[in-house]
Amino acid sequence: MKRPVRALSSGFWTCLGCRQLVRAPQADSCLCPRCGARMHGRVDGSIMLTWALTITGALLLIPANILPVMTVIYLGSGDPSTIIGGAMELYHAGLWGIALIVFVASIAVPVMKLVGLVMLCLMVQRRWDVSPRQAMRIYRVVNAIGRWSLLDLFMISILVALVDMGAIAEVAAGAGSTAFATVVVVTMFAVRAFDPRLVWDVYEEKVSAREAQVDENLHRENG
Amino acid sequence: MGQQSRQDTYSAAMPAGPEGSSARWQRACHQCDLLLTRAHAPIGQRLICPRCGATLHRNMERSVAHTAALSLTGLLLFIPTATLPLLEFSLFSFGAENTLMNGVQSLFAEGYYWLASLVLFCSVLAPVGKFLLLAFICWGSAWASMAKPVARALRWYHHLQEWGMLDVYMLGILVALVKMSDLGKMSVEPGLYCFVAMMVVSSAATVSFDAETVWARLARRAAAGNKGASGQPEGMS
Numbered sequence: 332m333k334r335p336v337r338a339l340s341s342g343f344w345t346c347l348g349c350r351q352l353v354r355a356p357q358a359d360s361c362l363c364p365r366c367g368a369r370m371h372g373r374v375d376g377s378i379m380l381t382w383a384l385t386i387t388g389a390l391l392l393i394p395a396n397i398l399p400v401m402t403v404i405y406l407g408s409g410d411p412s413t414i415i416g417g418a419m420e421l422y423h424a425g426l427w428g429i430a431l432i433v434f435v436a437s438i439a440v441p442v443m444k445l446v447g448l449v450m451l452c453l454m455v456q457r458r459w460d461v462s463p464r465q466a467m468r469i470y471r472v473v474n475a476i477g478r479w480s481l482l483d484l485f486m487i488s489i490l491v492a493l494v495d496m497g498a499i500a501e502v503a504a505g506a507g508s509t510a511f512a513t514v515v516v517v518t519m520f521a522v523r524a525f526d527p528r529l530v531w532d533v534y535e536e537k538v539s540a541r542e543a544q545v546d547e548n549l550h551r552e553n554g
Numbered sequence: 555m556g557q558q559s560r561q562d563t564y565s566a567a568m569p570a571g572p573e574g575s576s577a578r579w580q581r582a583c584h585q586c587d588l589l590l591t592r593a594h595a596p597i598g599q600r601l602i603c604p605r606c607g608a609t610l611h612r613n614m615e616r617s618v619a620h621t622a623a624l625s626l627t628g629l630l631l632f633i634p635t636a637t638l639p640l641l642e643f644s645l646f647s648f649g650a651e652n653t654l655m656n657g658v659q660s661l662f663a664e665g666y667y668w669l670a671s672l673v674l675f676c677s678v679l680a681p682v683g684k685f686l687l688l689a690f691i692c693w694g695s696a697w698a699s700m701a702k703p704v705a706r707a708l709r710w711y712h713h714l715q716e717w718g719m720l721d722v723y724m725l726g727i728l729v730a731l732v733k734m735s736d737l738g739k740m741s742v743e744p745g746l747y748c749f750v751a752m753m754v755v756s757s758a759a760t761v762s763f764d765a766e767t768v769w770a771r772l773a774r775r776a777a778a779g780n781k782g783a784s785g786q787p788e789g790m791s
Binding site: 336338339341343345347348349350351365366367368403405424426429432433436463464470478479481482484485486487488489490491492493494495496499500503508509512513516519527528530532 | 580641656668673706712733738
């Protein structure tokens with residue numbers, strides 16, 4: 332079977348803004364003739380940028396989970412709760428469905444996203460023998476789930492306005508929420524920075540190396 | 555300066571169009587870089603990358619008309635959503651209402667500027683910006699002379715798209731509703747129904763919109779304009 336043809340090795344670039352196929356120029360970047368976005372063969376510095384943003388996100392996850400995100404003050408008393416504390420509180424109140432949603436959105440999703448990004452970067456850099464389809468599955472999951480972690484912050488912003496009765500009941504935001512908001516934004520940019528085509532580049536390279544090794548004459552490109 | 559460099563790159567980076575030996579390539583998958591001979595899906599179908607399974611584009615029937623209608627609906631629904639209260643919380647004889655904006659205001663007042671701006675951006679600015687851009691793209695793509703601003707709007711839409719989080723906000727409302735229900739009395743206000751409608755319309759507009767259709771429309775208009783008045787300094791054919 333003939334191997335599929337990659338655009339980059341055939342001298343084509345794809346604009347990521349409008350997905351126009353463009354014949355690659357001599358320079359290392361140009362402007363898309365259709366939409367005017369700057370384009371490269373691959374996202375410029377993709378792995379480095381993804382690493383930087385992922386590490387930033389991972390470090391910020393520490394204050395986001397240690398510092399309180401919200402304080403519910405009821406009749407003058409109430410202690411600040413962290414993200415995990417909020418989910419546990421809901422669980423103990425018997426609302427395990429909502430507790431699960433909060434847990435998934437604000438703890439499982441950020442952690443899974445960071446782990447997924449680290450795995451993707453390592454796959455490309457260390458040339459792991461992973462099927463690219465598997466890698467794409469990780470990429471798509473990481474891409475799709477990211478936005479849902481803002482759930483907790485939206486809830487806080489609603490409660491802050493809603494429960495505001497002075498001495499009787501009040502909800503105040505905490506410093507952890509700022510850190511958590513930054514985690515979400517930074518990891519969303521990290522997913523954006525990662526270029527999934529690099530996974531396929533590594534795969535292609537490996538396949539062609541293997542082919543060359545196994546048999547020189549058997550598998551010639553015929554076209 | 556920017557104009558200059560753009561003109562320079564035209565000669566180097568021509569679209570892989572009809573001329574040349576590799577004219578059979580129409581597009582490449584944006585996620586795995588596989589070259590494909592087919593650029594457009596038949597109407598009502600999706601074009602899916604055979605290797606990695608990415609959706610390349612979705613050629614919906616009457617995409618432009620539907621998107622225009624949905625985005626105008628969304629803009630109209632934004633008016634009641636922003637002005638009417640979404641939720642009401644009452645405790646003893648006290649009551650407080652929540653609108654789309656006053657959560658942001660309270661956070662601003664408490665000094666959480668970054669958090670407040672993020673919430674404002676994701677729940678108000680990005681969704682409304684999406685509707686405005688979609689309406690402008692659908693309307694503007696009918697004229698060849700609007701090609702440049704429409705191209706810019708398409709680029710902005712591409713960046714803005716993932717930041718509109720009405721669905722996440724909706725789930726946030728539900729969680730808030732359940733979480734506070736044992737503390738006091740929570741009730742749903744008319745604004746919430748408008749919000750739900752806006753969320754549905756927003757998702758429908760995202761699904762019905764297809765950038766490829768708009769680009770094809772723009773190219774058709776440009777070709778028609780060139781035929782009518784030759785000597786137009788249009789860069790591409």
